[in-house]
Amino acid sequence: MTKQIENKMDKVIALCKRRGFIFPGSDIYGGLANTWDYAQYGSQLKKNIKDYWWKYFITDREDMVGMDSAILMNPKVWEASGHVGGFSDPLMDCKNCQERVRGDQIIENALGIEAAVGKSLKQIGEIIKENNLKCPKCGKCDFTEAREFNMMFKTHQGVVEETASAIYLRPETAQGIFVNFKNILQSGRNKLPFGVGQIGKSFRNEITPGNFIFRTREFEQAEIEYFVKPGTKAEILKTYEEWKKAYWDWYVGLGVDEKKLRFRDHDPDELSHYSTMTADIEYEFPFGWGELMGIAYRGDFDLVQHEKVSGKDLKYTDPETNEKYLPHTIEPALGIDRTLLVVLLAAYDEDEVNGETRVVMRFNPEMAPVKVAVFPLMKKPELQKVAKTILADIKKDFTAEYDESGAIGKRYRRQDEIGTPYCITVDYESLEDKSVTVRNRDTLEQERIKIDELNKYLKEKLDK
Numbered sequence: 001m002t003k004q005i006e007n008k009m010d011k012v013i014a015l016c017k018r019r020g021f022i023f024p025g026s027d028i029y030g031g032l033a034n035t036w037d038y039a040q041y042g043s044q045l046k047k048n049i050k051d052y053w054w055k056y057f058i059t060d061r062e063d064m065v066g067m068d069s070a071i072l073m074n075p076k077v078w079e080a081s082g083h084v085g086g087f088s089d090p091l092m093d094c095k096n097c098q099e100r101v102r103g104d105q106i107i108e109n110a111l112g113i114e115a116a117v118g119k120s121l122k123q124i125g126e127i128i129k130e131n132n133l134k135c136p137k138c139g140k141c142d143f144t145e146a147r148e149f150n151m152m153f154k155t156h157q158g159v160v161e162e163t164a165s166a167i168y169l170r171p172e173t174a175q176g177i178f179v180n181f182k183n184i185l186q187s188g189r190n191k192l193p194f195g196v197g198q199i200g201k202s203f204r205n206e207i208t209p210g211n212f213i214f215r216t217r218e219f220e221q222a223e224i225e226y227f228v229k230p231g232t233k234a235e236i237l238k239t240y241e242e243w244k245k246a247y248w249d250w251y252v253g254l255g256v257d258e259k260k261l262r263f264r265d266h267d268p269d270e271l272s273h274y275s276t277m278t279a280d281i282e283y284e285f286p287f288g289w290g291e292l293m294g295i296a297y298r299g300d301f302d303l304v305q306h307e308k309v310s311g312k313d314l315k316y317t318d319p320e321t322n323e324k325y326l327p328h329t330i331e332p333a334l335g336i337d338r339t340l341l342v343v344l345l346a347a348y349d350e351d352e353v354n355g356e357t358r359v360v361m362r363f364n365p366e367m368a369p370v371k372v373a374v375f376p377l378m379k380k381p382e383l384q385k386v387a388k389t390i391l392a393d394i395k396k397d398f399t400a401e402y403d404e405s406g407a408i409g410k411r412y413r414r415q416d417e418i419g420t421p422y423c424i425t426v427d428y429e430s431l432e433d434k435s436v437t438v439r440n441r442d443t444l445e446q447e448r449i450k451i452d453e454l455n456k457y458l459k460e461k462l463d464k
């Protein structure tokens with residue numbers, strides 16, 4: 001079970017297409033680079049991850065509320081948040097091979113992070129020339145001048161493009177929470193510390209997307225803004241560490257191997273424009289360690305900015321002291337698509353059954369898109385009828401599907417590849433003894449269970 005699997009990433013991508021988890025976007029038109037569509041099983045898996053997040057961080061806690069804000073926001077929001085001015089990368093083109101590169105990354109990779117920090121566009125160009133830094137694709141040092149490339153998608157709201165106002169697709173969900181801070185306070189009477197979380201799509205025009213669903217220009221985030229009383233460093237640090245631990249535990253609960261997870265504290269140099277303390281949780285992907293999420297202490301940056309730009313008083317009134325102040329925030333932000341990729345990679349396994357290699361997705365039962373499959377042994381009306389009745393009953397509690405096509409062994413393989421924990425077969429004996437065979441995905445053990453005890457059996461196995 002722990003054996004190394006060669007080309008795991010390629011195998012997972014192939015399985016995703018073959019079994020209906022994830023398809024290339026706009027596939028029949030030759031695709032659209034870097035877009036992916038979640039299909040019948042992928043969309044259910046994604047929903048399971050989101051439901052698990054929502055329950056764990058919102059509804060199971062007393063100090064959290066959820067929200068779902070609009071993707072399109074007043075452009076002033078992005079001025080206040082610093083995204084219009086600061087959310088950009090120094091973009092350069094290789095004149096020889098047309099490769100698009102980030103000037104700061106070229107410098108960073110060759111000369112270290114310090115060499116790139118705080119440099120102007122002009123300086124970036126000079127450093128690259130002076131040190132004869134090469135294009136990663138063709139090896140020449142012949143670039144255009146560096147220019148600011150803002151990662152926000154810009155579009156127009158209104159009927160006539162010329163007169164309509166410019167508007168952005170949000171690059172993060174967080175600002176939807178900050179701009180609603182006062183409304184939530186006034187309608188919910190929340191007391192500090194409390195948090196607001198939401199799941200939603202965000203858009204970033206990445207210069208170098210890739211690695212399947214790891215880095216895409218359209219992606220889904222789950223973000224929390226946790227508001228706390230401005231306190232001493234020790235007090236803030238305590239809450240910050242609590243959030244780091246909560247997320248570590250959450251990933252482990254998803255079925256992720258702890259040995260493949262690590263924390264990485266950001267160097268002060270690479271912190272985002274708003275953050276004074278940030279840690280990532282990283283996962284060891286087949287292509288190397290990559291960021292799964294960030295936990296950032298943002299101070300009061302966002303609320304200060306929104307107060308300034310909107311002119312509205314966003315202060316919190318302490319119910320005990322009547323003191324008025326802007327809370328500080330700790331922001332855990334994760335990518336749902338990345339998390340889904342990790343769940344797929346963690347679940348993918350190969351073993352040997354009857355001398356043949358079997359591909360099996362060992363999802364946690366809670367994550368599995370289909371919990372139970374029901375088969376009639378043969379396509380005979382008397383067996384089909386019993387199987388359909390059982391299916392209808394199971395569907396009241398669990399996602400389940402029916403399959404009657406092909407040999408029973410083939411049907412098992414299909415369910416193994418989508419990670420279905422239990423398969424139920426109705427055979428001729430079932431008509432006599434009112435029992436069915438239940439097969440376990442992981443142990444391959446088959447048990448005979450009375451039909452009227454199936455419900456209890458499955459609830460014990462599948463309910464956490």
Ligand SMILES: [Zn+2]
Nearest residue numbers: 094097135138
């Ligand atoms: Zn080049």
